[in-house]
Amino acid sequence: xxxxxxxxxxxxxxxxxxxxxxxxxDPEQATRLFCEAAVPRLADAAAVYLDDGAQHRIDPGDxxxxxxxxxxxxxxxxxxxxxxxxxxTVPLRxxxxxxxxxxxxxxxxxxxxxxxxxxxxxxxGVPAALNVFHGRxxxxxxxxxxxxxxxxxxxxxxxxxxxxxxxxxQPAAERVxxxxxxxxxxxxxxxxxxxxxxxxxxxxxxxxxGQLRTAVQTLASLDLPAExxxxxxxxxxxxxxxxxxTTCVYCVYDPVLRRCTIASAGHLPPVLVGADGKATVLSxxxxxxxxxxRTPFEAMEIAAxxxxxxxxxxxxxxxxRGQDIGQSVDAxxxxxxxxxxMEELCDGVLxxxxxxxxxxxxxxxxxxxxxxxxxxxxxxxPLTPRRVRGLVRRTLDAWGLGSMIPVAELLTSELVTNAxxxxxxxxxxxxxxxxxxxCEVSDDDHRLPILxxxxxxxxxxxxxxxxxxxxxxWGTSQVAGGKTVWFSLRIPDQDPPLPRExxxxx
Numbered sequence: 001x002x003x004x005x006x007x008x009x010x011x012x013x014x015x016x017x018x019x020x021x022x023x024x025x026d027p028e029q030a031t032r033l034f035c036e037a038a039v040p041r042l043a044d045a046a047a048v049y050l051d052d053g054a055q056h057r058i059d060p061g062d063x064x065x066x067x068x069x070x071x072x073x074x075x076x077x078x079x080x081x082x083x084x085x086x087x088x089t090v091p092l093r094x095x096x097x098x099x100x101x102x103x104x105x106x107x108x109x110x111x112x113x114x115x116x117x118x119x120x121x122x123x124x125g126v127p128a129a130l131n132v133f134h135g136r137x138x139x140x141x142x143x144x145x146x147x148x149x150x151x152x153x154x155x156x157x158x159x160x161x162x163x164x165x166x167x168x169x170q171p172a173a174e175r176v177x178x179x180x181x182x183x184x185x186x187x188x189x190x191x192x193x194x195x196x197x198x199x200x201x202x203x204x205x206x207x208x209x210g211q212l213r214t215a216v217q218t219l220a221s222l223d224l225p226a227e228x229x230x231x232x233x234x235x236x237x238x239x240x241x242x243x244x245x246t247t248c249v250y251c252v253y254d255p256v257l258r259r260c261t262i263a264s265a266g267h268l269p270p271v272l273v274g275a276d277g278k279a280t281v282l283s284x285x286x287x288x289x290x291x292x293x294r295t296p297f298e299a300m301e302i303a304a305x306x307x308x309x310x311x312x313x314x315x316x317x318x319x320x321r322g323q324d325i326g327q328s329v330d331a332x333x334x335x336x337x338x339x340x341x342m343e344e345l346c347d348g349v350l351x352x353x354x355x356x357x358x359x360x361x362x363x364x365x366x367x368x369x370x371x372x373x374x375x376x377x378x379x380x381x382p383l384t385p386r387r388v389r390g391l392v393r394r395t396l397d398a399w400g401l402g403s404m405i406p407v408a409e410l411l412t413s414e415l416v417t418n419a420x421x422x423x424x425x426x427x428x429x430x431x432x433x434x435x436x437x438x439c440e441v442s443d444d445d446h447r448l449p450i451l452x453x454x455x456x457x458x459x460x461x462x463x464x465x466x467x468x469x470x471x472x473x474w475g476t477s478q479v480a481g482g483k484t485v486w487f488s489l490r491i492p493d494q495d496p497p498l499p500r501e502x503x504x505x506x
Contacts, residue, residue, distance in 0.1 A: 017037035048103075179358070195314060249262065262301075279333040335349045342364055372399075386413075
């Protein structure tokens with residue numbers, strides 16, 4: 001069989017057009033190239049209709065016969081392959097799945113369509129259909145990833161007593177990566193502050209970040225020391241994400257004692273901005289990143305004076321191509337030393353352009369006034385619950401919380417009674433007045449109480465069940481030397497306080 005020059009040119013054209021359509025970066029360009037290939041070689045006008053409801057009239061679509069508008073034709077996928085004197089319809093299918101149809105038309109100055117024209121249009125439609133199919137598949141996958149990543153993004157931190165919080169979180173390319181931060185309430189109005197950075201980008205880093213973030217929240221709920229949290233996280237990271245390194249800084253702020261404990265795993269050093277506005281780079285013990293294993297972690301403790309500010313961040317905030325990271329951190333200190341309000345400071349240190357995730361967490365220490373704290377060390381004995389009820393009653397009177405006395409007395413007495421049954425050594429009872437009334441009872445017994453609903457004839461278990469029913473929140477935690485059981489009650493509109501100080505000693 002011999003081929004003439006015109007036939008060879010047409011075959012070359014078809015090959016090049018099909019390749020261009022198939023290699024198009026998106027379905028929109030693929031359908032446009034289909035129409036450009038069809039006009040004027042095969043037709044005088046062309047259009048592509050997709051079955052997802054979008055009808056793409058590609059120029060020169062206005063030259064289509066007036067009897068064909070696409071209206072009332074039903075879903076594009078239902079249009080059959082057909083040939084008329086002046087009109088061709090070509091279903092677009094990929095892997096047996098309909099994705100749309102193409103329409104080609106000729107005016108009266110050209111010969112009618114032939115079977116060869118229908119075949120050629122079908123050949124151009126194959127790469128177009130594949131491009132549309134894969135484009136939709138990629139879009140669905142991208143939407144799934146973005147939905148997953150949005151669910152992993154840190155939420156706004158809660159409003160907590162004793163501190164003011166400001167944060168900035170800017171994932172690279174508007175998609176979350178390996179950065180995260182958390183502000184986690186702890187017993188005694190303390191708070192854990194966390195900033196971490198998983199090596200890498202994209203969904204893989206985000207997945208590891210989500211696992212480690214959950215692990216940190218779980219470890220924090222156990223009220224472990226800061227260095228123990230990082231040690232346990234390191235062990236978990238080796239099981240969860242082999243060959244993935246993570247830097248992390250974990251801090252615990254106590255607004256009553258006005259102290260802050262800091263442990264770092266290979267993370268950039270925190271910056272402390274004093275009440276006078278002067279910024280200083282802190283130097284917690286140098287420890288390796290999470291994920292290496294067999295690494296001891298250490299912590300440092302600093303004074304957290306009221307009005308001072310702790311700034312935690314990831315390398316995306318300070319990393320700059322060609323500049324030493326130490327110089328970048330010093331430059332950050334300079335920007336934080338202007339004495340501007342916290343929100344203004346946070347805005348002022350953000351980079352103009354970024355290629356990495358940026359996370360910034362700033363905490364202004366405010367403390368809890370000593371007049372809002374009452375603490376007693378009481379001997380364990382049969383009369384201890386009654387004695388504690390009196391201390392609670394007089395303290396709440398002094399705080400102007402007389403309406404809370406009946407419930408607070410009852411619940412505190414129940415916790416003290418349980419503690420007395422467990423130990424013969426002294427107990428610590430503490431009341432804190434913030435946005436809620438918090439009561440803590442600590443003893444040296446490590447066994448945590450278990451909540452259960454008591455039966456009609458049960459003599460034990462009623463106290464803790466009563467606490468769970470009447471308190472707004474309650475919980476238990478192991479602490480160094482024993483455990484703490486606590487509850488909190490919402491403070492109603494306060495009664496006028498009496499002109500006397502709370503009873504702070506037993």
